[in-house]
Amino acid sequence: MSRIDPARARNRRDLALWAAWSMTAAVTVAVAAWGFHVLLDVPRELLPWAFAGLLTVPVAGAAPLSLRVRRQATAVFGATVVVCGVLLMVLGVYVVVVVGLGDDVDGSEHGVLGLSMVAGLVSVLLAGPVRARLRELVRGLAGPRRRPARAALETFGTRMSRAVPMDELLLQLTETLRSTIGPLGAEVWTGSDGVLDRSVSVPERSRARITLNEAELAAVGSARVSGNAWAEVWLPQVLAGQPAGSAVRVAPVSHLGKLLGLLVVARPLDGTAFTDDDDRALTELARQVGLALHNVSLDTALQASLAELRERNAELQASRARIVAAADASRREIERNLHDGAQQHLVAMAVKVGLLARMAGDDPASVQPLLQELREDVQATVTELRELAHGIYPPLLRDDGLEAALRNAASRAALPTTVQVEVERRFSSEVEAAVYFCCLEAMQNAAKYAGDGASVRVTVGLEQATLVFEVSDDGVGFDAAAGVNGHGFVNMRDRVGALGGTLSVSSAPGRGSVVRGEVRDTSPDRVASATE
Template structure:
């Protein structure tokens, strides 16, 4: 390793060696004064050192400080028991740091830091005593373990496959440790044995670091899901057996003694062994009997278990991996592959044993034929899937049985199941073919549901985006309305109102002049007439900006031609519509075109020409305003285009702006209208 990784790796090695040295020193001191509880704590510390060493050799080196620190902490506890609270805080911090050992969100960092401070304060408070009270330690440890387990379970659901395997292995070990502690406690209550139940319970927690070591070791990591399931089964059965015997003892009303105690212990051990071994022994006996009569087992079992797992919230990648492992353990001893995709492009998603990623592209004919097939052997694959057959033959030989089972739903090809057997193995039976086809059908349904979930999430995200845009558009519309009202007020004050005030003053003057100088009255009346026409023009111009009377009376064609005549650039208008449309639609088109023409007049440059066209195509009212001017970078579109989009959005329309420097500009809007 080179670069920044080398100091980190060296630091991890130093941490492991220091923790190992602490365990060795504590062991040497313990030999001078043996003690059961301290020996158990030292055993747990040794297990943490093993976990730290495995983590150091893995890719999860961030877990090394946690494991090494807990190993050294357990060793220190054997010398100074007052450190127990600090070690407990370390356990909880480790649980919160899973699966990668990194601090994670700020909230988790804060909780870990708070736990460290509480543990340190408790340790200082107990510094003068030999050890904190056992009952208090248990009262703190049990809820802390519960909170850590819940936090790990919540992270496991959304974790990546590698991280999920770490959480599953550690959870499996914690479940077994908890069950062992419960059994020890029950035995102590029933039989008074073991006498030092706290020491035995402490030793049981060594399963947790050993579970971490198993999670980080490449050989055992893939079995995480199986280990968790088996751990839950074994723990549940063991606790159930002990609970039943506890009820029996309570029924006796006394603690068994002498021969009764020996019989009870033997019965408990026998019942636990039988409960734990009955299922795996039965499975092996059924397999041996089936092999004796020449039948294979596994197809129906895999199919049933897959159908059951589909009903739970199991991530699809984990589900496919379990499916491939189950197929290899049953009808496909040479390996199984799951290909997933759509539109004739399939990717090898899972393969057991592991295979490199690959892609299979099918033509239209191949996709139709493969999607409608039930299953196919070597001869069928030589025609429709020759690449997969060549790969199988190269690995297992030309005589090795193989099956390719299409995974489809409602005629759409969603994937393939490819199962292999070694050369010389029995061919696939009809029962196995039926089981594989049914398995592929259920997998097709699962993949279809996943695609529906993805589409639903995409739709929800689009709705959220549109909702945000709608809220912003409404705010802009309100702002624009307020600005429009203020503009109208300004225009009335500075335009029509000034004309009317001047007109009123001159009318009063005419009254005075009429008596003093009658000959000047005609000239004054001409002035009054001119002022009145100016006021009418100002009011008409103001009304034109609010809603052009010409648009209301004559329609889009006349209104746009009149507006084009006021443009400083040469502007042609082409309107080809079968009739009139609603006021909201026509005003939207008019003002959007007017905005685009005004923008072109400001920015297109001298000599540019503008073309405005309005047409109806396939129930879409379409307007286009194009110019051959300077153009611009559409990434810097201004407020005018935002206003146009808001106007169009209010009537269900869309806007498209195409422009580039030196290539002119084209503004296109579409509005759906009734046929």
């Protein structure tokens, strides 16, 4: 189905109105001439005056030649209908009252004067209603009356206060813009970072996208309400979707210097021109739409932050549960090691001391070998207690720092291990303990899974006040996508996560593995005390 050109339809309507104006004027002149002839017997020659109204025909034919005059067809025709209608009403009343009732009175001047006064009074009483009725008739012939531009602003503000969803709010805004400012159509474009999409349009048009470079983004974002010439230079995509023969106004939607969208309205090029009131209404609407879009983006960011916070909270709860379980397991292991290890050695030593006391009196020569065994048992007990203490919190870490503790752990590692610590200052005990035990866990994992002949390298450094550690090996490697949820990796992730740090694992079969962690020290006062 072909689309009717709005400009051509407007021209046809204006021509029809000028023709109707000429006919109305001609008929009114002819009827008025007849009325005066009946009432006052003037003019005596009725026919020439009856055809005098035809002089309006060439005027009506010449008026469309001027665009400015042609556009006044509605106003001229409306005023003519009202004036001619009131005039004919008055003549009709006088003819009915004076002529129709004059036969029932004598022909004296007093009788005629009385009838004239009655006719005048009736005309005055009917003038107001007739004028109002004629104006309503003219408005109906001229089409629906366009609402003022400020109505769009007032309507949008009211709907914003009712918390209408943004999609519905933009659709209602577009419909209001079309009924007030842009009868040919209205559009709302939204987006950010120079990428704008046609979100809503009335009448509905296909989706479209505009991508602006830095220069275009700066020019559009700082522009005021502009027309066709400006849009041809900076936003030709907007004009491409408009009807032929339309005048366009584009209002950039910005907030805090950031371009968030566009308001686009269109009118017939030969119709009523855009006014300063229209531009002011579009400017204020663009400001309010920018504020609304900014609030929506803040709400979206807030919802994303809340979702992330809920996820972090769930992770924190799970981490705390694992930490409690790990602490309980560690206590049970310490109790078991003390009961089955050091305690048994001490019991055995107590028995041997008792034997020594009895043997010293009976066979002094046999005391020497037993004392040697007792000495070895004491050394084994001391070694086991030292290992147990290292597992709880190594004294070297507390006294001498990360480098000494890590080098000591490397000397006892199952695989050849090198340590490089490029940190000169101390950190808080929590941070140093987290880094130490994570490195120790990674070294133990390498000893279990890297394979024979592998070597391990431990590095610790400082990057912008963040302590960074890395444990790498050149072993057989593993599939990192499937193997990072083991008990050891979970322990390491919980340790650094409790301090707000991060831990990553990278590996592939045949390419070794790398465990990297970052922990930021948030306790400068404790750092200072650790260095003293």
